[in-house]
Amino acid sequence: MVTHDTLYELYESYDTDSVRAYQTFVDLLPPMDSRVVLEYWDRANAELDRRKERIRSAFDEGETLAGVAATATRDQAFTALDLSTSHGRPVNxxxxxxxxxxxxxxxxxxxxxxxxxxxxxxxxxxxxxxxxxxxxxxxxxxxxxxxxxxxxxxxxxxxxxxxxxxxxxxxxxxxxxxxxxxxEALDEPIRAIFEDVRGRVLTEAPADLRRGCHLQGNEFNVTLKPNYEIGSPDARELIDEALGYLLDLLADAVYRQLSATGPDAADGRGAPDLRQQTRAFYADADPEIRRVLERDGTYPGTDAGELSDDHVDVLERIDVAYYEADAAEIGSLELxxxxxxxxxxxxxxxxxxxxxxxxxxxxxxxxxxxxxxxxxxxxxxxxxxxxxxxxxxxxxxxxxxxxxxxxxxxxxxxxxxxxxxxxx
Incomplete structure (x- = not known):
């Protein structure tokens, strides 16, 4: 069993930096059709073996320590030993x-x-x-x-x-x-909502979103990505706007789906109210979404509690994700x-x-x-x-x-x- 004292002796008494350097060179040198390069690689590999052999012969756990010295820095090795002691099993x-x-x-x-x-x-x-x-x-x-x-x-x-x-x-x-x-295992009404949003997301988008974003080519999720460099101020501005836009599309799609399933499924209120309540629902659930809506001046002054039980049941199965200056996405919480x-x-x-x-x-x-x-x-x-x-x-x-x-x-x-x- 390797102890902290053994590891300390390894990194104090042996030039592990050179061992790692030789190992990196041997492993990562790209293949070249050059006799000179091959001879240089052979010499480096021989020197690596010689340095590893010194470690192997000096410790009871020499094979293990030689491998660790060739790949891990001192800090990495001590962290690794602590993790091994704490968890008692390898990552598989x-x-x-x-x-x-x-x-x-x-x-x-x-x-x-x-x-x-x-x-x-x-x-x-x-x-x-x-x-x-x-x-x-x-x-x-x-x-x-x-x-x-x-x-x-x-x-x-x-x-x-x-x-x-x-x-x-x-x-x-x-x-x-x-x-x-x-x-494919999701209920048909949920799949229909995603198809509704996907079918409208670009055709009904405001001009700045339509020109500044693109629809990622997903099989199921609906994801808007910026045409600007991810992480840039322009990308952040567009994705902030895209988040609110996707929330409104989702509200409309849920309203239409519930209305189509029976006269009592939707409560008869217009989609504009449901848009505000849907924004409030996801803002209440996710502080990051709320911050974006507040920053954008589109945080609703309404109560998500006014949503019908049917609407809540559907929204609780759908995830709205925001990745700052990267993407706005609608997905399934079941997937x-x-x-x-x-x-x-x-x-x-x-x-x-x-x-x-x-x-x-x-x-x-x-x-x-x-x-x-x-x-x-x-x-x-x-x-x-x-x-x-x-x-x-x-x-x-x-x-x-x-x-x-x-x-x-x-x-x-x-x-x-x-x-x-x-x-x-």
Whole structure:
């Protein structure tokens, strides 16, 4: 069993910085058809083996410590040992958000850093399944997954994609279970409401929204994205307006659906009143939505309690999500990332999950809370995540990482797994 004293001796007595540098060079040097480069790589690999052998021969747990020294910084290693001591088992599945988690528009040119991709490949080689969990469309996330991780990994049978925040699951290599359209299980009236909103969202939009936003090509969710750079003032202004617009479209669609199901289903009041009450309903449920409506001067001076029970029953099944300067979205509360992750784990055969969950938004928080309620893993978030996500992460294992530095947490968990396995 590795102790803090053993780890202290390792990082005090050995040049672990050089070991990591050699390991990074050996792992990440791109293939080149050059004899000189190949000879240089061979010399670096031999030197790496020599330095690792010194560590192997010096400690009872030398193989484990050599692996940790080659991949983890001192701080990462001590954090990993603490996590291993606290949880007593290795992580056996990764559940990873993409935008502003694995990659960041602000710090990594919106690409997943090469170091992060490399660590993910190492987890795959160690037999740890990967669940990519995103609000993006399947085609978008599948494309960059193949480009970044490689077709062999994506189609290995050990990777699943939960897309559109849980409306579908794609797990290549699993036959009839490869693609599961979870939204098909929803009631027809709920699906009809989404079809109504989708059919009107662009044609009836104000001119500035129609020109400044685009409809993301989802299979089910209705998502407006800005045509400006995500995070910019222009994007923020447009998405703030898009949020109110989507709330009004939703109010209209619910009114029409209830009116169509019977003469007593709708209470006869006009759609303008229902628009205000619908805004109040979601503002009451989500302080962030309320702040946006207040800032926009469109927070309603009405009571959501005036909504009929029929309206409340429907609205309680529909999620309205706001991502600052990024997206405004209508989705199903019955289809969220938790539902998608659970289905993905079933397909991948992970029966007793202990997951690393990484994310930055409300939809990721639901997965984190599910993990906490079931003692089923560890959570991490970037330092620019939503306040609620950061509060949750800081109340657990405090795994908060800098923008664009998702590899830091992945390396820590890889070291934790080494410690947990040697303690079994």
């Amino acid at each position: 599945v990764l559940v990873l958000d993409v935008d502003e988690t694995l990659r960041s528009a602000g710090g990594t040119d919106n690409e997943i850093p090469r170091e992060t991709l490399h660590v993910l490949t190492r987890f795959h080689e160690a037999g740890v399944p990967i669940v990519i969990c995103t609000g993006q469309t399947l085609e978008n996330v599948k494309g960059f997954a193949i480009q970044g991780l490689g077709s062999e990994l994506v189609h290995s049978g050990d990777l699943a994609i939960v897309y559109e925040s849980g409306t579908g699951v794609f797990a290549p290599g699993h036959g009839a279970e490869t693609k599961q359209l979870l939204y 969220n990332k938790v539902v998608g992750v659970q289905r993905a784990l079933d397909v991948l055969g992970v029966t007793d999950p202990f997951a690393l969950v990484m994310g930055d938004s409300k939809s990721d928080l639901r997965v984190m809370e599910w993990v906490a309620e079931n003692s089923a893993g560890i959570v991490a978030a970037p330092n620019h995540a939503s306040t609620a996500v950061l509060d949750h992460v800081l109340s657990t294992d405090e795994l908060v990482f800098d923008r664009g530095k998702s590899a830091d947490v992945l390396q820590t968990i890889a070291a934790m797994n080494e410690f947990a396995l040697v303690s079994e």
